[in-house]
Amino acid sequence: MTVTTITDAQLAPKDYSSDQEVRWCPGCGDYAILKAVQKACAELGLVRERTVFVSGIGCAARFPYYMSTYGFHTVHGRAPAIATGIKLANPELDVWVMTGDGDGLSIGGNHMLHVLRRNVDLQIILFNNEIYGLTKGQYSPTSRRGTRSPSTPLGSIEYPVSACGFALGAGARFVARSVDTMQAHLVATLKRSHAHRGASFVEILQNCVVFNDAVFDHITGKEVAADAQILVEHGKPLLFGKNKEKALRLKPGKLELEIVPTDSDALIHDETNRPLAQLLAALEPPFPAAMGVLYCNPAASYEQEVYAQAGGSKGTGELDALLNSERTWEVTS
């Protein structure tokens, strides 16, 4: 299809804002994510009319209303399915799926699995606040064991799912993690996800100020961040700590990471190595949480392959020929 392109290269982040009043709770991490996405859009020079934000249900799902692009606020958990249909019908569109831990990993877990495995060319941004916010604070599939909530007054007894671990297990070819408050890192991560052709999955640790405040403080708190996080970069050693004095390496003879001083052999991050990405995604205290692009290993995207299989068919086959295919017979009066 041909569309008249208005050059949006000079657009500022605010130009990606719609005229709608943003209605998240004051202090919600979603504001920071909105700001980061708009900044990434501006830096990428995204063409507004060719960009579509699709969401399911939940706090995160309000996102499309606040963007000046095309937007579709759909039903709970189903955004990946709708986004797949959009890309199948028009692969030219730049489609983002905005989801949350309940939307994307509970009610929509099945769709998330399949959209990642199929490798549909989408940016899938999962806001993980480890709680159901819009329904007033129930525990979610990423809530840690023992989370007290209206539906688990004695503490939840379920084991949480790791969003990035799930994505890797589903066969995602781009998996990254960032934090709502780490603006520069988040913008850079979003831009990387956009550069990736195929399904790119970004987990953003996002603070729910009302129902799960400070749940990531042990990772994101100013005092602890340097020791509690490791910012991974392709081709660079896996170092962390205030003065990068700690390194991660493989425990000799075991498929397991260990923390060692920098002067030992630090593991070099290889974002095309899926088993390494799985190890990084699974890191829990006392290990640092891995941030950045854990895995990136592109392959042809689903809709590309669908159209490649169709062999550039223009869809102009003769209807009369179709209806007259196989055996026909003539009746004369």
Next chain:
Amino acid sequence: MITSATAQGSGREIRDSVVIRFAGDSGDGMQVTGSQFTLETALAGSDFSTFPDFPAEIRAPAGTTFGVSAFQIHFGGTDVMTPGDAVDVLVAMNPAALTVDVHDLKVGGTVIVDTSAFNERNLGKAGYAKNPLEDDSLARYQVLKFDITKLTADAVKPHGLTSREAHLCRNMWALGLLLWMYGHERAATIEWLKRKFAKKPLIAAANIAALNAGHAFGETAEMPEHLVGYVVPKAVARPGRYRTVSGTEGLAWGLVAGLRAAGIEKMVFAGYPITPASALLHTLANLRAYGVVTFQAEDEIAASGAALGASYTGALGVTSSSGPGIALKTEMLGLAIATELPLVVIDSQRAGPSTGMPTKAEQSDLFQAVHGRNADSPLAVLAAATTSDCFDVAIEAVRLATKYMTPVIVLSDGYLAHAAEPWRIPREADLPKFPVSYRTDPEGFHPFLRNPETLARPWVKPGTPQLEHRIGGLERDYDSGHISYDPDNHARMTKARADKIAGIARDIPLQDVALGDDHGALAVVGWGSTFGPIHQAVKIARDEGRDVSHVHVRYLSPFPRNLGELLKRFDRVLVPEMNNGQLVKLLRAEYLVPAEPFGKVTGKPFRVTEIVQAIRKVMEKR
């Protein structure tokens, strides 16, 4: 319906119409046999109607009654509107097929059996204590006993097949014999066998040998006493080019024709495997050259979501399923209604509730289609009457979906999906055209600005500059399209959605009377695939001198605007349907007419006689 006379010179007897049923094990190839007999019947110029009846099991244990697969064809010169009530000729390839199907054979009818298959083992599996071929239990019928197994083995011997392979040719021997009986050609079948077994020429040759041997058997001088050749007259049909069409093909091609008529570039058809709807996905998967993109989704929900996503981009989104799958799509239908996007949903109904009887037809999703969603969520519902009507109904569904920006549910069923009829092939140039227009003008635009006539909102393709907008499931303001919780606005929007669908009644044909007067003692009102048996039954009742009319309702939501007034001109209204009483309740609710139910929920289509008896009964009540 059968007259007995001898066609001069040919030595063949004349029959107005004949019903044949091929029955055997699900591995015996009965569906293929029936389909090929149908093709030869079509090429011979007869009208026909077929009914495949097969088990849910792919390969049930051989020889069991639940593994019996049957294919029935009714063909003749006139009035072939159903697959036939009672069977004239039953081909029973084993004892299980005989015990399952012999009850439908007319007294005096012919049963052809393979004697070799009536061994102790098979008789035991079919539950026969004694061999029915050796006592008088089949005395009411003419039993033609041939050792089809041996005759086939002899015929294919030169081709050096294994005995297992030879056994698989039995159906072609039986087909050859039946083709001889009715004076049909074999050429199309031979051509088909060559094509089907192009990579196995030996198998092709053996099957052709078996087919020819069955045919030659009929021709031989040692013809058994009751094996008679027949002549069935050609049908009087409108001149034109014809082919056979199944309901599945009709729907698939109708969707493509609708896409063309609407001038839409692309159709995204998203489905999930389910009996009996999968065949539509298979058929459309081969139509890439016609702008069709098919998508086998991870579940029914995703299938409907992908279809709706496609519609959102300006393509035609279509999804298809059967009752249990449609139930899962309910939520997405709600979103399609709320966001006012076109969506075509094909429901191939089957017996339920829940998994029910997947391969058996029923019309029990009418309530689900019309009302089965949360909140006030109106949409349009159409039903196909015949396999050829499937084509027209699919086109109409595309027209209504795109013109009114609404989901449209098309009700088909397991019977229509597989049944076949002759079809006069339309030419594209003669088909309706209803080009859609996409909004491109930013002046005064908002996404829910309504067309004053249709109340439809504009369709905008993402990619269109300056029309960027957001839509979703949250209620929206009538005047701006923005999210709104305003109470009066919600009432206004609810009414607008209802009025839009109700307004479709102005854009569809008035309800006509399929047969009989537009007033009188009794209207027999039907919908969907029961058209044939109801029509035939009303014809018979009218021949008996009864004041009966047939009203066939194609548009089930909204109803045609004169339907209520029409029904009120009848003293009584009888509603035969393959469910426990659904249309009857809609009619009573809508029009306060004293409609009476006549339901059938056996998983089998109505017989004509059942409806004739119901008509007599209701008319004698007065």
